[in-house]
Amino acid sequence: xxxxxxxxxxxxxxxxxxxxxxxxxxxxxxxxxxxxxxxxxxxxxxxxxxxxxxxxxxxxxxxxxxxxxxxxxxxxxxxxxxxxxxxxxxxxxxxxxxxxxxxxxxxxxxxxxxxxxxxxxxxxxxxxxxxxxxxxxxxxxxxxxxxxxxxxxxxxxxxxxxxxxxxxxxxxxxxxxxxxxxxxxxxxxxxxxxxxxxxxxxxx
Numbered sequence: 602x603x604x605x606x607x608x609x610x611x612x613x614x615x616x617x618x619x620x621x622x623x624x625x626x627x628x629x630x631x632x633x634x635x636x637x638x639x640x641x642x643x644x645x646x647x648x649x650x651x652x653x654x655x656x657x658x659x660x661x662x663x664x665x666x667x668x669x670x671x672x673x674x675x676x677x678x679x680x681x682x683x684x685x686x687x688x689x690x691x692x693x694x695x696x697x698x699x700x701x702x703x704x705x706x707x708x709x710x711x712x713x714x715x716x717x718x719x720x721x722x723x724x725x726x727x728x729x730x731x732x733x734x735x736x737x738x739x740x741x742x743x744x745x746x747x748x749x750x751x752x753x754x755x756x757x758x759x760x761x762x763x764x765x766x767x768x769x770x771x772x773x774x775x776x777x778x779x780x781x782x783x784x785x786x787x788x789x790x791x792x793x794x795x796x797x798x799x800x801x802x803x804x805x
Contacts, residue, residue, distance in 0.1 A: 606647070608646065629662065630684075631648065631664070653684050672691070680724065701780035766780055769801060779801070785804050
């Protein structure tokens with residue numbers, strides 16, 4: 602099993618990166634965000650990988666983080682979703698948006714990925730809902746924001762984010778839309794719930 606690959610970018614294709622590792626070129630299929638980062642030829646790159654072995658060949662699928670790889674593994678565990686379908690889904694929907702879509706049972710967001718119909722979206726939600734935690738998204742948001750509240754008032758911040766999302770969904774926005782809007786706001790130590798909600802509404 603190849604867990605990760607670190608090498609120089611040799612060239613890019615429509616859906617893959619070819620990495621030169623000690624004179625050997627490994628073609629790794631990647632989701633769109635990896636290609637969108639526009640890696641340049643000769644640039645060093647690290648990809649966390651999943652190796653698929655089939656009778657007709659071996660394929661490598663790569664991701665920018667171990668979290669993305671973990672979600673990919675969850676997705677291919679759902680009946681009807683293969684590695685290419687999982688990469689397509691992660692190309693259309695970010696890990697955070699996918700988490701919120703599953704937890705809020707937002708089938709439309711999931712079904713917008715190529716090859717993922719309404720039936721598969723429902724199955725995915727049913728099988729993964731217990732594997733995702735809303736708290737994980739909150740923790741990542743707080744860590745990424747670098748706000749003082751993350752250190753001094755972490756629990757209050759998580760509660761404030763949760764309340765803002767619930768308020769937006771009560772106004773008719775989908776769970777994914779609400780979560781994306783709230784999590785796009787940079788939290789500060791003196792921000793109130795009302796201020797967070799008003800800021801999030803401006804994003805919708």
